[in-house]
Amino acid sequence: MQRISFTLLFFLFCLLAFAQNKPIDSAATPAPAKNIDFNVMPYINYNRTLDFMFGAIPMMMYKIDKTDTISPKSLSGLSAVYTTNKSYFISLFNKFYFKEDKWRAQLFFVTGDHNSQFYMDDLEAPDFYDYGTKTTIVNTSLQLKIIKSLYLGIGYSYAHYNTKYEDDVQPASITHTNGLQLITLYDTRNAVYYPTKGDKIRLRWITYPEWFGNDVNANKILTEYNKYFPMRSGNDVLATRFSGKFGLGNIAFEQQVTIGGEDIRGYSEGKYRGDGLIALQSEYRYNFNKKMGLVGFAGIATIYGSDTADFNWNLYPGAGIGYRYRAFKTEKFNVGLDAALGKGDWGIYFRIGEAF
Template identity: 45%
Template sequence: MKIKYIPILVFYLAMCFSINAQQHKNDNRSPEFNVAPYFNYSTTIGAGFGLVPMYSFYVDKNDMQSPRSILGVVGYYTTNNSWAVVNFGSFFFDKDKWRIVYGIAIDNYNFQTYVQNQGSGDDFLDYATESDVITLDVKRKIFGKVYFGLGYTYQHSKTDFEGDLSDINTELNILKFEVFRDARDDINYPKNGSLLKLQFNHLPKWIGNSELSNVLIINYNRYIGVVDNRDIVALRFHTKSGLKNVHFQQQVVVGGVDLRGYSDGKYRGDGMLDIQGEYRWNFRNKLRLSAVGFAGLGTLYGSDTEDFNWSLYPSIGAGIRWTALTKSHINVGLDVGFGKDDWGIYFRFKEAF
């Protein structure tokens, strides 16, 4: 069987089996549990398989303003021996005045980075990274739809490069400050509204970082309901800027949520800017299936390869979705993206943005 047909088969079979795990209660405020399949494919890590059990619930069933909270686990293994286990949770309470998000992850990731060698041609350098990550974010509504958040992320990574390059042992202690305006009509599957977010990551030396470093992230997402509010046009602007002493593990690698279709790790730098749009089709069917089409364009700066700086990186693709948790409208699915001389298949939990 050709590799391009495997994700479709895996997604369909796992979807059929996991329908039996869905709770069908008339009480819309009762908890909900399901197990979704995980699959992705890239030219670097190969095919990845796993499972994503999810549980959604209300912290206070009498709170009619807070969205459902969610707990979940992601576990996967790839054909190049990469693996990861992630536990995550998002909690909403007190009439959505408070939001708490946490994540715990361990992984072993075999990837590559692009190296420009003068006089001997260009090549990719393989590396393996072992990481432990703990993150916690607490957000409080301050007025209207505006929130202020404080967070902390601890990451310990050991990166082993092939050849004679020295290994990198990195310990990051990240203080996160964010302000955002959440005017979406739904946090999981918005059909109208917008989300504007400014986040400042500060890595001071006094809490154990080897160097002072700062990163600024700005996102703006806009959602427009069309076709009697059944389908959605989603638009996004994103920028991530390393302001000083950007560590290898903090660098931007083109691909993933922004500019799907880049999976070989070639384009890496200190910052990027991009725009993208997505059309989300919602079909009337009992299988809870839907589809997306997307396109985007971005640029990169701060790369060690000068030719990569400020070049344009297009992205185009499409995907399928299945509503795993109906009461929260949480979708899972697969996206196939195509970039500049590259492509990839991406597992999607919720929407890309």
């Protein structure tokens, strides 16, 4: 617990120090509005499998077309993270909005060496076993507005995994996948980065056919339904989420889902892993001033297709609290830190944007 407390206090100190307002010179002429809003955030975190994590995240928001008053600002960023269990990650993330929000596009790239663990019970000594995966992932998509609030899109994803297991509990493997995506999005949110009302319904079908360079056929269906309710005269938000991830066919170890992350916080050991997941959660976002806020959240999840049969279709609750800080002056976009408890587990999560 001392390690947890140290991480939380140190992170909050960094954010609070960063959040101090500069003194205002009443005689100064207001600076003209800039097209690019740039910021660099420190990354300090702790994870039960990755241990302490350190890094930096430069980000910028901008208009692709300055005359476009309808499209949200686009977002581009880079993150570089090193962990004390000798993992590292370098990622590039982009969200593009253009042509009066008629077109939306995303581009994500990550490469790194991920040292983690998984649970096995079909051995003489059921326990957590370490594994290391050298990973490269590219994911891109393009969506077009068909009618008001409804988008249709396509996407492509490439992943390469080189995985080795502790004590050879499983044979080492090299896996690469090429996925094609069909995307349907219904979006009535009043803002894409910090909505206070509206709905986001997204359905994605990802197929990995053999004719597209995959070793075996597999499919994934990813669903989400987020709804947002304004509270306290619009100052706060109650957000709710349903998420379903359904793996069909020959799902590789690296393609499986684990309980944790945005779908249900409070699980960081990677114990509950399977082919599919269903989760429900809600979060209250309390803004006590223009730059900072607190959140409280709770949810429940279940999985199927686990190699440990006793894990399938059980209920896994999670709940916690978090701190938020507004990262950009001209756009409501938060970063922050969450701490959560799960069933025999806990997790600490650095946030770029809201959980959902």
